[in-house]
Amino acid sequence: MNTLFAYYRLFAVSIWLLAVAMSWTWNIVDDVREKNSIAKVTARAFFEQIIAARQWNLMHGGIYVYSTDLIPPNPYLPKEKQFIRDEHGNMLTLVNPSYMTRQIAEISQKKGQVRFHLTSLTPLRPENKPYPWEIPRLEAFARGSLEESSFTQEDGEEIYHYMAPLPYRKSCSPCHAAADQPKGNIRGALSVSLPIPFHKSPWPLLLSHLFVAITGIVGILFFGGRLAQSRREILKSNNQLAREIEERKETEKKLISIKKNLEHSVNNRTVELRKTNAILDKKVTEQQNIEASLVSITDEFIQIFNSAPDGMYVIDRNFNIIRANRAYCKLTGKSIEAIQGRKCYEVFSGPPCHTENCPLTRIIRGAERIEVEVQKIRDDDTVIPCIVTATPFREPGGKLTGIIQVTRDINNWKKIENSLSATAEHLRARNMELEDFAHVISHDLKEPLMLIQAFSDRIRVKYAKDLTQKGVGYLERIESSSKRMEHLIDGLLTYSRVSSKAIPFERVELKTIINSVLDDLAVKIEKAHASIHIDNDLPVIEADPLQIRQLFQNIIGNSLKYYHRERNPEITIKRILFPDQYDNQTYIRFSIEDNGIGFKKEYQTVVFDIFQRLHTSRQFQGTGIGLSICKKIIDRHHGTISAEGVPEQGAKFIITLPLQQKNPCKENKRDDSLIDIVMNRR
Numbered sequence: 001m002n003t004l005f006a007y008y009r010l011f012a013v014s015i016w017l018l019a020v021a022m023s024w025t026w027n028i029v030d031d032v033r034e035k036n037s038i039a040k041v042t043a044r045a046f047f048e049q050i051i052a053a054r055q056w057n058l059m060h061g062g063i064y065v066y067s068t069d070l071i072p073p074n075p076y077l078p079k080e081k082q083f084i085r086d087e088h089g090n091m092l093t094l095v096n097p098s099y100m101t102r103q104i105a106e107i108s109q110k111k112g113q114v115r116f117h118l119t120s121l122t123p124l125r126p127e128n129k130p131y132p133w134e135i136p137r138l139e140a141f142a143r144g145s146l147e148e149s150s151f152t153q154e155d156g157e158e159i160y161h162y163m164a165p166l167p168y169r170k171s172c173s174p175c176h177a178a179a180d181q182p183k184g185n186i187r188g189a190l191s192v193s194l195p196i197p198f199h200k201s202p203w204p205l206l207l208s209h210l211f212v213a214i215t216g217i218v219g220i221l222f223f224g225g226r227l228a229q230s231r232r233e234i235l236k237s238n239n240q241l242a243r244e245i246e247e248r249k250e251t252e253k254k255l256i257s258i259k260k261n262l263e264h265s266v267n268n269r270t271v272e273l274r275k276t277n278a279i280l281d282k283k284v285t286e287q288q289n290i291e292a293s294l295v296s297i298t299d300e301f302i303q304i305f306n307s308a309p310d311g312m313y314v315i316d317r318n319f320n321i322i323r324a325n326r327a328y329c330k331l332t333g334k335s336i337e338a339i340q341g342r343k344c345y346e347v348f349s350g351p352p353c354h355t356e357n358c359p360l361t362r363i364i365r366g367a368e369r370i371e372v373e374v375q376k377i378r379d380d381d382t383v384i385p386c387i388v389t390a391t392p393f394r395e396p397g398g399k400l401t402g403i404i405q406v407t408r409d410i411n412n413w414k415k416i417e418n419s420l421s422a423t424a425e426h427l428r429a430r431n432m433e434l435e436d437f438a439h440v441i442s443h444d445l446k447e448p449l450m451l452i453q454a455f456s457d458r459i460r461v462k463y464a465k466d467l468t469q470k471g472v473g474y475l476e477r478i479e480s481s482s483k484r485m486e487h488l489i490d491g492l493l494t495y496s497r498v499s500s501k502a503i504p505f506e507r508v509e510l511k512t513i514i515n516s517v518l519d520d521l522a523v524k525i526e527k528a529h530a531s532i533h534i535d536n537d538l539p540v541i542e543a544d545p546l547q548i549r550q551l552f553q554n555i556i557g558n559s560l561k562y563y564h565r566e567r568n569p570e571i572t573i574k575r576i577l578f579p580d581q582y583d584n585q586t587y588i589r590f591s592i593e594d595n596g597i598g599f600k601k602e603y604q605t606v607v608f609d610i611f612q613r614l615h616t617s618r619q620f621q622g623t624g625i626g627l628s629i630c631k632k633i634i635d636r637h638h639g640t641i642s643a644e645g646v647p648e649q650g651a652k653f654i655i656t657l658p659l660q661q662k663n664p665c666k667e668n669k670r671d672d673s674l675i676d677i678v679m680n681r682r
Contacts, residue, residue: 009224013217020213027205035196040149043162043192046114050104050190054097063100064092074099101190102127113195118166120188133161134191141165141186151196163191248283255280311409314393315360316402319343331386331409333378348407350374350386359390360403368392376407385410452478505637505661508545510538510590514573517552524560528569532556535574539588542660547633552592554630555653559594564648570595576654587639588659593652599645607643637661 057063064084067073073093084092095103098118102125105116119130121138130138137148149162165186258276305312311328313321324339332339332348344360345353351374352358359370370390375383389406456479459467467475514534518525525532556571563569576589599607608631627643634641639657 009220012220012224016216016220017213020209020216023212024205024209027209028202036149036151039151039160039194039196040162043149043160043194044147046116046192046194047162047164047190050101050116050192053104054101057095057097057100062094062096065095067091067093071095071103115193117191117193118188119191123188128188131191134163134189137163137191138186138189141189157195160194160196161191162194163189165189248286251279252283255283308406311407312404313339313344313407314402314404315344317360317364317400319345319360321347322402328407331376331384331407333380333382344405348376348378350376350388352388359388359405363390363392363403364400373410385414505542505544507540508543508548509540510548511536513545513549514538514552517549517556520553521556521560524557528560528563530560530563530569530571533570533572533574535590537575538573538590539659541588541657543637543657544633547636551630551633551655554627555592558627559592559596559651562596562651563594564596564650567595586659587656589654589656591652591654593650595650598647598649598651599643600647601645605643608641 065071071093073091074096077094077096086092101116101118105118108114108116117128117131117134119128119134119138121130121135121142123129133152137145140148145165147162147164149160152159152161166188167186255276305323306326308325308327311325311331313324313328316322321339321342321344324336326336329336329339334347339347352372356362357372359372362370368391371387373385373387376386377383387408387410389408390403392400393402393404394400456475459475464472511534518532524530559571560569572591572593574591574593576591578587578589608627631641634655634657637657638661639655641653641655643651643653645651
């Protein structure tokens with residue numbers, strides 16, 4: 001705890017120093033902000049004065065003054081405005097806003113204070129050529145900026161530069177042609193340079209913050225020390241109180257001894273007895289308070305003990321029931337008076353009683369927890385299936401005095417288990433019915449179909465010459481429908497056999513399966529001029545080899561059937577890695593992608609429904625069962641399959657399969673949904 005208090009003090013000091021540092025940083029930033037604000041306001045005021053003087057000049061159309069060496073005629077004005085003469089013959093020249101601004105800047109520069117500079121990217125006068133720091137700001141004004149300002153160091157002095165644009169106006173036309181109007185309607189700009197002797201000593205701020213920091217640290221350490229001292233005093237008082245309690249216990253023992261010998265020494269120790277009685281009265285009062293607390297705690301324990309839903313009872317080392325709750329009484333059919341004090345095997349017997357598997361016997365030998373399922377027998381020979389859980393019951397010192405045993409009635413569970421067994425038997429009977437139904441499909445339905453095909457062949461052979469063109473068309477439609485019916489029956493048989501005729505899972509190499517499928521489809525691949533690309537990173541998985549072969553054959557066959565007529569089909573089979581947070585050592589994900597005719601987004605889920613077709617039989621032959629078989633194969637292998645498609649661009653099937661099956665022995669279950677599918681189809 002002393003170390004913990006030291007950590008607390010260190011943490012408080014760190015927080016205090018951080019707060020002082022943040023305050024000092026904020027004051028420095030605020031000084032800089034105030035400095036910039038004062039400089040900008042001052043420079044903007046000078047700039048506005050110059051602009052006001054220019055506007056005054058502009059209101060009067062320029063001011064004529066007597067020409068001197070310092071004020072020569074403006075050569076950039078028209079000749080008729082460069083100068084005039086008064087009645088005495090003295091020459092006056094026109095001072096326009098720009099000329100006046102330049103004169104003011106020269107006067108201010110001679111005084112060595114505020115400096116003004118009228119400039120432009122295309123100046124008429126050489127002295128108006130922009131300074132290097134003015135060029136990027138003029139370009140910024142052309143892009144729409146309204147003002148620019150910053151501090152710079154020049155000859156060891158801090159100078160604040162403020163600059164704002166001067167827009168092109170009609171009054172500029174006498175000196176500046178309209179064709180000379182720059183981009184953004186900005187003719188030039190006026191800069192104001194102020195020397196700002198704004199040097200504020202950092203020492204007062206630094207010393208004040210150092211004083212606050214040191215004061216805070218001293219306060220934290222002082223009060224932390226006082227708290228630590230108070231804690232030590234409390235601990236010392238607690239230890240002293242513990243010693244007093246021990247002393248009181250010893251006194252109680254002595255009082256018992258004194259009480260036994262009291263009759264023999266009453267005459268000789270009357271005075272001592274009175275003193276002892278006073279002390280004894282005080283101890284009795286304390287003992288009564290303790291007993292009242294124990295009674296309250298005992299009542300709470302009994303309420304909790306009796307509210308438990310399972311039967312609970314405490315057994316000592318001699319098999320005697322010390323305590324039992326209401327649930328146990330209800331389970332045994334006896335009252336609490338008929339249970340307490342009796343042997344446990346006399347109240348509620350069962351197979352473990354009087355054997356080595358008795359929970360009490362096993363816990364006495366060292367077991368920490370026993371849980372067994374037994375059948376308890378009442379006195380009326382009623383058998384109740386139960387789960388018995390036993391744990392040691394110890395004294396505060398750790399000595400084993402018996403066990404606490406919990407008995408849970410699982411009769412309802414057994415009824416549910418029997419119900420589930422009956423349901424499983426019913427499902428097995430339904431599977432047998434499904435087997436018989438598949439037999440009817442494979443034999444009884446095929447016999448009339450074979451007759452239809454046989455008689456159609458005879459009509460074509462014997463009476464083909466007597467049939468009209470319309471009759472031949474009818475015959476072809478009969479033959480086409482019979483073939484579709486045959487394919488439909490074969491597809492239903494294949495769909496039903498995914499689970500019923502499945503073989504156990506074994507190690508299957510995916511690339512070998514795919515290569516064998518491509519060998520079977522070699523004729524179709526060559527006819528369609530298709531190219532197949534297979535990823536080499538396809539592992540060995542635990543699966544049904546025949547069904548995995550059928551899976552690839554159906555999907556690759558679909559890609560060869562629904563290829564785009566304007567390009568050769570391309571089919572790519574590649575592995576897709578999971579994101580890093582998933583385990584690539586448990587599952588494999590791969591895709592089968594083609595560049596065929598594709599399908600719309602709303603068909604991504606319905607393509608796996610049985611008898612679901614996206615095209616008519618005239619466009620593409622098929623029964624609509626192939627992808628349903630694929631979905632059922634994937635479900636049997638505890639995987640997932642999804643489809644993505646873009647019309648006229650292609651389709652993509654994404655398949656996820658486990659590398660190892662968790663319960664391969666439970667894969668031969670049947671799905672009786674085939675009966676409903678066929679009946680709805682009929």
